[in-house]
Amino acid sequence: MRFVVVTGMSGAGKSSVLKMLEDIGYFCVDNLPVPLLPKFAELVSVQGENAMHQAALGIDIRSGEGLATVNKVLENIEDLKINYEILFLDCEDAVLIKRYKETRRQHPLAVGGRIEDGIKNERKKMKFLKQRADYIIDTSQMLIRDLKGEVDKIFVKNEPYQNFYLTVLSFGFKYGIPTDADLVFDVRFLPNPYYVESLRKKTGNEPEVRDYVLNCKEAGMFLDKVEDLLVFLVPQYIKEGKNQLVIAVGCTGGKHRSVTMANGIYHRLAAKNYSAKVEHRDVSKDALRNK
Structure with a gap:
């Protein structure tokens, strides 16, 4: 029972x-x-x-x-x-x-x-x-x-549970930094797919954009360093009684680089069995404006 x-x-x-x-x-x-x-x-x-x-x-x-x-x-x-x-x-x-x-x-x-x-x-x-x-x-x-x-x-699944929830949130700096962000990472140092005609209308959720961004060696180095930082920080936050953490990843428009890197951070956290989700706040804003 x-x-x-x-x-x-x-x-x-x-x-x-x-x-x-x-x-x-x-x-x-x-x-x-x-x-x-x-x-x-x-x-x-x-x-x-x-x-x-x-x-x-x-x-x-x-x-x-x-x-x-x-x-x-x-x-x-x-x-x-x-x-x-x-x-x-x-x-x-x-x-x-x-x-x-x-x-x-x-x-x-x-x-x-x-x-x-x-x-x-x-x-x-x-x-x-x-x-x-x-x-x-x-x-x-x-x-x-x-x-x-x-x-x-x-x-239902009876999986091991940690009393800590992570949200990885991509955003565009031109729309403002998320007010609920605990950590903010700026990935505007990466090559911008916006300037590649065939990628401009695509998003970081699509393989072509993801591969373009991750093909830059600095992208992998960034993910490695963020992963190391979070592996260190999360236990410290838990020790202090914090129950959730919002990790915001931003690029200019929130459509290409930030989406790709937010997805990358999310997958690495999920692989470590953290309770986590990924959201893309601004991924569709340009498309909506152009309608």
Whole structure:
């Protein structure tokens, strides 16, 4: 039997994760009163013909004063020899604020007050659960499909999971540096396919452009050095409690060189089993302007 406690910051995606788990066969209960948690754990751990093999329980700030007793309740569940896992959904404050404003919902701890204050208070109250979590997913840069991919990786494929998510993002300097970038690399030192007539309208996702860029020996050297840097940096960020990193790779228009090199960095990170995705922010902007 697999018993999962799904928790985290309000607005970070807990409800979506519970629906995803339900879709893959989990029996899910959300916002159960805290005093009933041990009884629920006992029920789902019962063996036999009608036993539940997968169950998930949602806990969040809506538990009110009962949240303060969750630590003790979890210890009681451990005393009953019931195994459980904790999945914590986190998100940057600025993204949470944006989500609340877009949905026009009230934060549970900010009724009549500022959303920022509610999030700050919630983060303090939820800190102990984040510290106990087996898995931490930061949804700040994730689409629903990305989140589903992470959930499948943990609960369907049972792959080893690191509580750290990497986004490799290509961009064009003429459209501005991404505001959420943690690291920025400038690849305008590489030969520009834009000046090759047959490559101008293609992108770094196409073999002809990729081969043209990577045919420059400095491109391979750059990838080697960035890989070495990230292999050093990622464990340091994890040690300091960081859950995600946005690596921005820029060229002039964000269509050729940056796309090729972002893809190269992504493939190297994926080969090291990091949870990562690649995005190309500006790859289609010139095409849209020319329509």
